[in-house]
Amino acid sequence: MGCGRVGAALASMLDQDGHDVTVLDTRAEAFRRLPPEFSGKRHVGNGIDQDILARIGVGQADAFVAVTQGDNRNVMATQMAKHLFGVSRALCRIYDPIREEIYRGLGLETISPTLVGARLLKETLDRQPAPAGQES
Numbered sequence: 001m002g003c004g005r006v007g008a009a010l011a012s013m014l015d016q017d018g019h020d021v022t023v024l025d026t027r028a029e030a031f032r033r034l035p036p037e038f039s040g041k042r043h044v045g046n047g048i049d050q051d052i053l054a055r056i057g058v059g060q061a062d063a064f065v066a067v068t069q070g071d072n073r074n075v076m077a078t079q080m081a082k083h084l085f086g087v088s089r090a091l092c093r094i095y096d097p098i099r100e101e102i103y104r105g106l107g108l109e110t111i112s113p114t115l116v117g118a119r120l121l122k123e124t125l126d127r128q129p130a131p132a133g134q135e136s
Contacts, residue, residue: 001025001047001064001065001066001067001068001073001074001077002024002025002047002066002067002068002069002074003023003024003025003030003031003033003034003042004030004033004067004068004069005033006093007023007025007033007065007067007068008030008033008034010065010067011023011038011040012038015038015040020040021038021041022040022041022042022043022056022057022061023040023041023042023043024043024044024047024052024056025042025043025044026044026046027044028044041056043055043056047066047073047077047080048073048076048077050080053077053080053085054085058081058085058087059085059086059087061081061085061087062087062088062089063087063089063090063091064077064078064081064082064085064087064089064090064091065090065091065092065093066078066081066090066091066092066093067093068093071095071096074092074093074094075092075094075099075103075108077092078091078092078108078109079108082108090109091109091110091111092108092109092110092111093111093112093113094110094111094112095112095114096112096114097114100112100114100115
């Protein structure tokens with residue numbers, strides 16, 4: 001759910017790996033981010049609408065990933081996919097690190113790009129730079 005930069009890139013990667021991929025977004029123009037060779041399905045609709053999730057077959061999915069810009073929508077859709085439709089892998093992007101920790105504690109699989117990005121930046125800063133003239 002969500003065909004922004006991350007959603008489109010993930011959908012494309014999964015499609016290239018041979019998975020049956022369905023992308024859901026509230027705006028049809030978001031699908032322009034998908035490459036021309038994308039062979040998955042595209043659906044316009046709101047991922048927090050139970051009828052839409054049923055219509056696109058979420059109950060038959062092996063995984064559900066919510067990567068819209070809204071933490072609340074991502075959490076709600078992920079909970080619906082997991083608890084109402086029985087999807088075994090339901091992943092949710094949550095920007096707010098505090099809320100991400102709370103929802104992870106409630107059993108959702110969560111990713112906080114805020115924390116991931118901060119960790120990567122810190123790891124890069126912690127690495128000792130090569131002495132001048134000795135870059136590899």
